[in-house]
Amino acid sequence: MLIDFTTEPSRYRHWRVAFAGPVATLTLDVDPAGGLFPGTELKLNSYDLGVDIELADAVTRLRFEHPEVRVVVLRSGKENVFCAGANIGTLAKASHAHKVNFCKFTNETRLAIEDASEHSGQRYLAAISGTAAGGGYELAAACDWIMLIDDRRSAVSLPEVPLLGVLPGTGGLTRLTDKRRVRRDRADMFCATEEGARGRRAVEWGLVDELVPPSAWEERVAARAQALADTSDRPHDRPGLTLPPLDRTLTEGGITYRYVRVGFDQSGRRADITILAPTGDTSEQGVGFWPLVMARALDDAILHLRSNEPQLGTVVFRSEGDPAMVLAADALMVDHADDWFIREVRLLLKRVFKRIDVTSRSLFTLIEPGSCFTGSLAELVFAADRAFMFAGSRSGVNHEPAELSLSPLNFGAYLMGNGLTRLATRFWGAENSLVEARKRIGEPLTAEEAEELGLVTAAYDEVDWDEEVRLMLEERASFSPDALSGLEANLRFAGPETMETKIFGRLTAWQNWIFQRPGVAGDEGALKRYGSGLRAKFDPDRV
């Protein structure tokens, strides 16, 4: 079964979007019969990956298509329940890899909500009427402000530990302590209480921001939405775009997009991703703007590989085209940084590169003659676990030697989850190397220069190139896929951690461990036995 990450509002089955001036309302009304996997029923506004694919799409479209929207109100379309979190039946049937990819994607979506608020001036308000349980509360925790109706029934809860023996792993634990600053012992009590917290306690403990009597609910939600909208710097008078469907052709051998080409090599357990430079007028802003079209395609390609090609353990990035064209697009994104549309494109690129950082595939970038790893595209060099650069020319090929060049965008536009640029992370503790690299902005660098500056792992000339690349790819394919996932998840994040990296590192790594433990994954484990009336059988040992 192919998992498709593209959608559009007319195809939504689980969300409704409504607009009223600066306020958009995103209403979760899950179609129980609309589960991604046949035979699962999405009761009580519980979600599966399909529901979250729609949410991610809505969050992106709100940014690009609705410059006028300054606040997004998240609500439920059902009585008595805001959202019951991830659907347990689906999780119980899913493979370990699906569980992990599901959590990763939902985490990315919630971080995209926080990114919209922090960087695009599109605030999020969770208006909770009914119960917000597990992933439902975690979704609310990604918002700027949480309102809870004080009707003696509505509550927030993280019942994963008592109910299922798993963690609130979609950022829940980390946001409790690090974002909402809930005291750790209160967080512990909250996470041990199946029914959660409501009323005054929910506010006192910092679990929600505002408690509202039912009689004043609609009025207060509207007032709070307006107050949040007033903090936004989004433009009032600019038309939005309509993001067109991706120009995508999927075959057995790969995927072709307008500016991205993906080839699957099943026997080599590898995907080859080639980014194509723009060929026409890069000054065209709007839906045809090259960085936007390229970023959307690259994002889709990565998501496709994660879910649909689990055995392609290595991704090789290449590029083709005129570096000057890429540089022109970069220059435009530097010069118009304050324009709302350019800001969105830069932020989308940032998120796509971050998705690559947390993708469990070995990433190699090959900088060959005819390539265009310039500025924004050079992020794929620094995101890679290794990058090789071809020194000199290739016989019989009519290309100048490969060049690599930096733009100002490499020094601040595309921060990693750890809050640093990829170059700052690369040169963590070697400040001087960062200073030297910055001096070379705009200069086409040869393989020797790039190697000397520490921007690439190694430079090889024609004599060695093919053999070195082949050996590296064969060796990688022979290693334990699990060990590589762990290795890469550690080496890619030198230096500081942030709430975001704690979610992907600390919290997610623990959750992945728990997902493998007999008490969860086993036939007598909690996920399998959920709803059966039988108690799960846990390993009694503390590990």
Next chain:
Amino acid sequence: MLIDFTTEPSRYRHWRVAFAGPVATLTLDVDPAGGLFPGTELKLNSYDLGVDIELADAVTRLRFEHPEVRVVVLRSGKENVFCAGANIGTLAKASHAHKVNFCKFTNETRLAIEDASEHSGQRYLAAISGTAAGGGYELAAACDWIMLIDDRRSAVSLPEVPLLGVLPGTGGLTRLTDKRRVRRDRADMFCATEEGARGRRAVEWGLVDELVPPSAWEERVAARAQALADTSDRPHDRPGLTLPPLDRTLTEGGITYRYVRVGFDQSGRRADITILAPTGDTSEQGVGFWPLVMARALDDAILHLRSNEPQLGTVVFRSEGDPAMVLAADALMVDHADDWFIREVRLLLKRVFKRIDVTSRSLFTLIEPGSCFTGSLAELVFAADRAFMFAGSRSGVNHEPAELSLSPLNFGAYLMGNGLTRLATRFWGAENSLVEARKRIGEPLTAEEAEELGLVTAAYDEVDWDEEVRLMLEERASFSPDALSGLEANLRFAGPETMETKIFGRLTAWQNWIFQRPGVAGDEGALKRYGSGLRAKFDPDRV
């Protein structure tokens, strides 16, 4: 089989310690027949938990027993091999829980080495002649300076990924990027190269600090040791102590130490740890100094529980005695903070509390009438997942109401691994609460005051106490032990991360996951098949 964490130099089978003025030499010379588990052979200076228990003992004794030692040189007693890392045969046979506890303890030992250097002026020098592979190189990476002999054979390596499908999980990956600042792509290549790096490359990549020709080896090691010794502030003229054997009685029902009492409740899956206040003269410094004796006992109790009582999933801390006596000890530790011995006692207490922070057991502290949670002991209140305080008196018991009080030591002496005090972590993002708490230093606080200040989770009077405690303990025992480990490992560490917490959080959590995966733990997994000539069978999917 009982794992005993106590030892002393005369009982060492694997390490030799030699002294020459300010220089101590710790020589690893593993007895292949001296493995902790019968039937395992510790070839090539590979280590098991027993070897590391001796190392931890040596590191502690060097601090307390040898104030004159300013540098410790780590060497191998074998030809051609420095240390081959963790013994694979032992790991292959060990339970998942043993693997995890083994890694945790070895991590703590390496962090204790770094603590000795940073805070006690006892520097560590790794003098590598022969191969330092896996855990062998990780041990070197815990030192201040790594010297490698340039004999064309000696090398450093982290071959875990290619050889075993596991991670260099004893801090290896984190120290590469965060301490030694090895560039991530070089770290990736290094970790993929079974034979590792030697000679000039090892220096260029930052894997070692100094390359030395064989002819100059001894002379240069001595010179470097002297140079490191010169950076130390340890005293020249003070006599060391001799740490006596622990006064410990182990029965089926628990352990009794001089100032610590441990009761095992197998049916309740709980250990009760009671700390006893000093009764005599607290001004006695030396081996009888109460904080030292208490800390050593508490440390041993925690380690015993981890390895020997895996099913006791909850630890309840209590204390008994006169708070004034504890306060007097604290005052002495404040007033003589600069004294080398007091410094060591404070640092030992810090390490013991940190060991508690990373212990996978639910921690509850009960502050009852007759208790003495004052200053240093109050750290057990703040280390707990929850702390309950008894309000008022208990009928028929001749005690004043319980009190809790803070000392200056709660505000800086006992930093957690994240670099913050437990109170600062508790009040992360609530700076004002920290300020308010600080104002109350030295004041005996009632249950109501402690609750109001946020220092305890809840206060209950006689009417509710027994029932609330019983419910909490029963509920905890009913939860999934794995989920609780994950929950606690997240909630205990609000705010910033450091290299140390990254090792326990990010790196260890990934390693634990990998230890459970079929490619490692399965019958056809890498650990089982190591040395058999058969290739391990890995799950080909990337997760």
